[in-house]
Amino acid sequence: MSATAVRAATSLANRSRLQKAAMTLTPAAVIKLREFVKGPEPKLIRVAVKNKGCAGLSYVLEYAKEKGKFDEVIKQDGVTVLIESKSLFKMLGSEMDYVEDKLSSKFVFNNPNVKESCGCGESFTI
Numbered sequence: 001m002s003a004t005a006v007r008a009a010t011s012l013a014n015r016s017r018l019q020k021a022a023m024t025l026t027p028a029a030v031i032k033l034r035e036f037v038k039g040p041e042p043k044l045i046r047v048a049v050k051n052k053g054c055a056g057l058s059y060v061l062e063y064a065k066e067k068g069k070f071d072e073v074i075k076q077d078g079v080t081v082l083i084e085s086k087s088l089f090k091m092l093g094s095e096m097d098y099v100e101d102k103l104s105s106k107f108v109f110n111n112p113n114v115k116e117s118c119g120c121g122e123s124f125t126i
Contacts, residue, residue, distance in 0.1 A: 022083060023047070023074050023094045029107065030077045032098040036063075037079070046071065048084035049091060055117055055125050057090070059109055090126050 025033070037043045044064040052058045067073060070085035083091055095110040117124040 022072050022088060023081070023091055023096055025074070025076045025079060025081065026095060026097040027077075028098040029096045030079050032107070033079045033081065041065075044080060044082055046082040046084060047087070047091070047096070049087040057124050057126065059107075061107060 033045060036045060044067065046062050046064040046068070048060045048062070049057050050060045064071075064082055067082055068084070072083040072085065072088050074081045074083060081096070090113060091109075091111060093112045097108045097110065099106060099108050111124070113126050114124045115126060
């Protein structure tokens with residue numbers, strides 16, 4: 001095998017490892033995301049981390065018609081989620097869940113990179 005082929009195989013393996021570690025989805029999140037992207041025109045969900053909230057950072061979910069040039073694509077159980085490229089390193093290793101209780105229903109992120117979060121749980125610091 002040539003040196004170029006070895007480098008290409010190593011790069012592909014590293015990219016695959018990064019994609020697996022970027023974010024996972026719980027079964028509850030997959031079910032809810034399927035509901036959101038259904039319709040006459042399939043939609044994508046883009047997840048980003050933006051500067052806002054009392055602790056400094058907050059998760060933002062938005063619909064997208066297509067993948068952005070540098071978005072990371074997460075495909076799991078037939079669902080595709082995009083991660084904004086600027087947010088990728090803040091989300092490495094995260095798990096996206098969907099939680100319902102008597103008073104609310106929302107997507108929750110279990111992010112191992114979070115150092116502290118605000119009292120209401122809506123924002124965090126890395």
